[in-house]
Amino acid sequence: MSDDLSVRLDDLSARLKAYEGRPAVLDGHGKDPVNAPMIRHWCEAMGDTNPAYTGPDAIAPPTMLQVWTMGGLSGHEGRSEAYDELLGALDDAGYTSVVATDCEQEYLRALRPGDEITFDSVIESVSGRKTTRLGTGYFVTTRMDVRVGGESAGTHRFRILKYAPANRKRKEPEPELESEPQRSQRPPRPRPVVNRDNAGFWEGVGRHRLLIQRCADCATLRLPWLPGCNACGSPDWDTVEAGGEGVVYSYVVMHHPPFPAFDPPYAVGLIELVEGVRIVSNVIGVPYDKVRIGMPVRLEFVRYDDELQLPVFRASDDAEEVVA
Structure with missing residues (x-):
């Protein structure tokens, strides 16, 4: 790596790090209250028959925490300029592709139909420059604090990779069953996340x-x-x-x-x-x-x-x- 390139990468990393701690969404509001139809759809899709999610005393499945904060196609009104600037800086530097990598959730309070959700989101961390199978880029982690009536309900951390795709020549569509030489020429598929639970x-x-x-x-x-x-x-x-x-x-x-x-x-x-x-x-x-x-x-x-x-x-x- 040339000295000039190293200096430019160090400068970019410093600029990106400066966004840590700045807001991503301020005074966010759920577009819909927690509601029974959405809980039913979720449970049907997941095959979850837990009786706690039905009836007059139903609660929402805890893993639906992010669902009540989603902005949909129109996005969140409270999305900050800082988050857009961060993503724009990565785009300008050539890291134009994005993939979601993982999320972490902490549950503090059961959510029930009728609860009105509010939340704030902060840019928690921006990694150093990383090289992955998809390409080289930066991991950006946001932390969302979810509330009901001012009471903390949970925390949702969401991590994306903004990256420049690896410089590999695209191949024409291959037959469904490939020969070993054909298969060896293809870029490697992303690996599943293997942990103690799976x-x-x-x-x-x-x-x-x-x-x-x-x-x-x-x-x-x-x-x-x-x-x-x-x-x-x-x-x-x-x-x-x-x-x-x-x-x-x-x-x-x-x-x-x-x-x-x-x-x-x-x-x-x-x-x-x-x-x-x-x-x-x-x-x-x-x-x-x-x-x-x-x-x-x-x-x-x-x-x-x-x-x-x-x-x-x-x-x-x-x-x-x-x-x-």
């Missing part, structure tokens, strides 16, 4: 087994893996292996944003397994525009490189009847 799931994938958690107390099945049971709260569990059959419960077709390791458009499905749980994965075996809700699919494991293999779902022979 390590067993990924170990199972490595053995071509799709493992579903089962509560040791009430036998409720759950996927994705969680540290405790949604139904009874028990932390004890074992696993059962999925048979591999299911149907497309819902799906989207991804067109944008493009990433070097993917060739849009492609179909991403919410697959309901015969065991009753759901998993998000790619739908293969039919053109993306032929995927349909209710289409039968079966599990396959696809290896993308020496380190990564993933469960995907191939449209079964019966899918022709659904497409027709």
Whole structure:
């Protein structure tokens, strides 16, 4: 690295660091109060049947904390100039792509239908320059403090990577099943986040087994893996292996944003397994525009490189009847 480039990068890092502690959103207000229809939609999508989320004394699932603060397409009226300036400085420096990396939440108070949400958000940290598989950039973390009637309800930290994509030549769309030489030429796919709560799931994938958690107390099945049971709260569990059959419960077709390791458009499905749980994965075996809700699919494991293999779902022979 030349001395001039090093000086310019140091100067940029110093400019970015100066935004730490400055507001991202001031005096934010939820566009809708906590409400039963949204709770119902969330629970249906997640397959969460916990009785605490229904009835006259219902509470909202804690993980919905961010939902009540979302600005939608029109954004937040209280969004600060500082946050726009920070993102603009990264854009001007060539870090024009963005991907959400992770979030952390802390729950302090149950939210109930009718609660009016207020919040402030601050730019908590901007990392130094990092090199990732997607490219080189900076991690930006915001912290949102959520309140109800002035009382703290929870904290939501959200982290994005603003990056310059790695300088790799885009390939023309490849056949669905690639040869080993073809596969080795493709940019690597992003890796899943493996932690203490889901390590067993990924170990199972490595053995071509799709493992579903089962509560040791009430036998409720759950996927994705969680540290405790949604139904009874028990932390004890074992696993059962999925048979591999299911149907497309819902799906989207991804067109944008493009990433070097993917060739849009492609179909991403919410697959309901015969065991009753759901998993998000790619739908293969039919053109993306032929995927349909209710289409039968079966599990396959696809290896993308020496380190990564993933469960995907191939449209079964019966899918022709659904497409027709």
